[in-house]
Amino acid sequence: MQRHLISAADLSRDDAVHVLDTAEEMARVADRPIKKLPTLRGRTIVNLFFEDSTRTRISFEAAEKRLSADVINFSAKGSSVSKGESLKDTAQTLEAMGVDAVVIRHGASGAPYRLATSGWIDAAVINAGDGTHQHPTQALLDAFTMRRRLVGRDTGLGRDLSGKRITIVGDVLHSRVARSNVDLLHTLGAEVTLVAPPTLVPVGVETWPCEVSYDLDSTLPKSDAVMMLRVQRERMNAAFFPTEREYSRRYGLDGDRMARMPEHAIVMHPGPMVRGMEITAAVADSDRCTVVEQVANGVSIRMAVLYLLLGGNEPAVAHARTTEEK
């Protein structure tokens, strides 16, 4: 029996809505004096981070601890990986220690899929971001934030995002957040438009279930949510645009542009933000910007995912790709 969350594309509409509904109940735990549930007592979860991360790792750790799981943190720096150990050997070490789930972030696209399907380990694998491929829990928390803001906290229960127009702006080429969001938002019935300079639009984007535009100003008035992406310098090995100033003027979100968005529209950012580059401080600090809310929602979503994958004797969320192989 496989039980993994590798890609947002593996979630059906019903599975995704189920995760969002579960997260809505999990969010209420945060309002209680004792923010802890006994549900995953005695289960061991390893956070296997081969790439730097603050938000995602802390968020997963908080979610795991709120569900009473035993948490082991592993970062590649200062581990045997820096001595040359392979992913396989690391995985088998964890398996030997009796780990129930592995939350993995890796610089190589496909590493979590390899871990889940290679037979190296029995544990559930949750993708916390792999290369430029997928970051499914981020897409879920983004969808959760949109549903809360655009549909409503209680009225949103059981509902998807059908008819909502979402615009994703910036470095789509290097962004696993954009890929996951396009997959999930499409599944949930939203209409996604990607806006980026032509050099930062990936090859093959025409097969994605979304529109592509190069003009931010014409897209903004037709958006219910605008998601700004960070320009990922660490993944860039060429010049994709002439100057930061030019990028910022054409694709950055400032107060003037925000004013052109519909009244109810929200501004999202997966973080970390680079103020002055893709988003101005005025926009980042405005109450239409949901960055902080997204972080809080991230814990609820990750609690929901962990509960649905590990809370019973089999997962409540089917994983299409790996179950087919069984």
Next chain:
Amino acid sequence: MDKQDKQDKRDSQGSQHAQGPQHTQGSQDPRDARQEPRESDARPVLEGPDIARVLTRIAHEIVERAKGADDVVLLGIPTRGVFLGRRLAAKLEQITDRKIPVGSLDITMYRDDLRMHPPRALARTEIPGDGIDGKLVVLVDDVLFSGRTIRAALDALNDIGRPRAVQLAVLVDRGHRELPIRADYVGKNLPTSLRETVKVQLAEEDGRDTVLLGVKQTAPGAQH
């Protein structure tokens, strides 16, 4: 064999709690069909008017024992305990002429059999504004059976606050306790065998008020 049998009975009761009304996709889930007891010739043991009378009596008993029900907080256990809790609160308000705080307490995450089934859908926990610290909490559920649901509810309460006292009101007590737990207010004591099923239907959820006593069929697909 005997142990397995008991386990199945508990499932059939538990499945009533597992699905909040907001989780519409639950009905499409094939797993639910598997947990649902198959009944043949279920006969009603309590009808609509009986249930209303029973709740009125329980309301009076609560007022009597709590000497006016000044600090009573009613917490229903989803799904049907919540509706019973609301009905009880309405009756208490008629009797005492005061607003009675009522909420719900989802016990899914505190169950002791979580690892025996796929994860259950969560229901809403709604604690009334003033909280439960120092209050007299009356837990409300439809059927008292193994007592495990109530144990889980006591654990859940522990994480929410410290009531002055906790009492239990149930519509039906069908016996077969597996834990040292008893109800303070019982609508009807219903001696049953383990081969029987007790199903409570309420207008809010099922369209009518009734308590059905049926015989469980051992379906080949029901084993886990």
